[in-house]
Amino acid sequence: MSQFYVDPNIAKASTISTDVYTSKAIFEAAKEKIFASSWQFIGSREIVKFNGDVQPFTLLENYMNEPLMLTKDTAGEVHCLSNVCTHRGNLISYKQCSKATNLRCKYHGRLFELSGKFISMPEFKEVENFPCEADNLPVLPLFNWGNLLFTSLHKKDEAPIYLSEMMERLHWLPLDEFVYRGDLSKTFDIDASWALYCENYLEGFHIPFVHASLNSALSFGDYTTELYAKASLQLGVSKDAANCFDLPKTSIDYGTNVAAYYFWVYPNMMFNFYPWGLSVNIVSPVAVNKTKVEFLTFMWKEEKYDKGAGSDLDKVEMEDEEIVHSVQKGIVSRFYQHGRYSVTRETGTHHFHRLLAESLNH
CATH class of the missing domain: 2.102.10.10 (Rieske [2Fe-2S] iron-sulphur domain)
Structure with missing residues (x-):
């Protein structure tokens, strides 16, 4: 069996090797094996x-x-x-x-x-x-x-392999009207592996335990994850109709109180769509245990800004950072090698680990 293996059956699978988060050799190999061929x-x-x-x-x-x-x-x-x-x-x-x-x-x-x-x-x-x-x-x-x-530096696949599902799901959004706002954009320095930051993003399992304000805005029971070839979607559904998208009938989600679309694109991009606009998060590796995360704000409807699931983003980020920093310290333990996945709540993380294993084994 190769160094990196994640069983395709999530009910049987164990998490990817901790070398992904701790090895300098793997960190360097990821430049060509993961990032150079991605979009x-x-x-x-x-x-x-x-x-x-x-x-x-x-x-x-x-x-x-x-x-x-x-x-x-x-x-x-x-x-x-x-x-x-x-x-x-x-x-x-x-x-x-x-x-x-x-x-x-x-x-x-x-x-x-x-x-x-x-x-x-x-x-x-x-x-x-x-x-x-x-x-x-x-x-x-x-x-x-x-x-x-x-x-893409060394294009392996065409861009639609990564982006088509997001584009089709949000075909009704007038992206040309979204304006970049440098005054609302920020950069965060994280003392943890880029992969740990991504896998934390890829599951809503931790929301009730880590993000009290976000949990009050979203219906945890209706929180779902959809997997695609090189991407995934977490659909944030509101507990009520307030601060939700005004969806057209042409949307597959018409009739649902969608508060946020959380799209992740392999390996390191997050596109968070809210009724006010878009927050693009770019996760950039710096060192094995150092990461830079850019929060780039694109405004659509400023009157809806900082409301609902798209509010207090700095607070949510600080809560995520605290957890990811703690995990980075924990995964170097001689007593930790692999964990298991929640079949219902960690499909996004399992999917990410499968893609990492595929890239690193080639």
């Missing part, structure tokens, strides 16, 4: 709103540390490109800029189109077989849903 959220189309806009960014900073940039060319097409010059590896774009007509490396003047295509290079007339395809900037795949943008 990652990179922000809103508002980042490059106008033709000629260029926005450099680092994908999963402090872990993958991949320098990338978004550009919008003169035809209005958005591109996701490597931000590393194909000559000597210098960063091309150092900071956000607008009204650009091309990309020029400040080191030796190599010039590229905003699409990443090589244009020219000084003092290279004598170089043979030049230019070639390798002189263009690498172009990454780009997928957008409404205003939301996603990319």
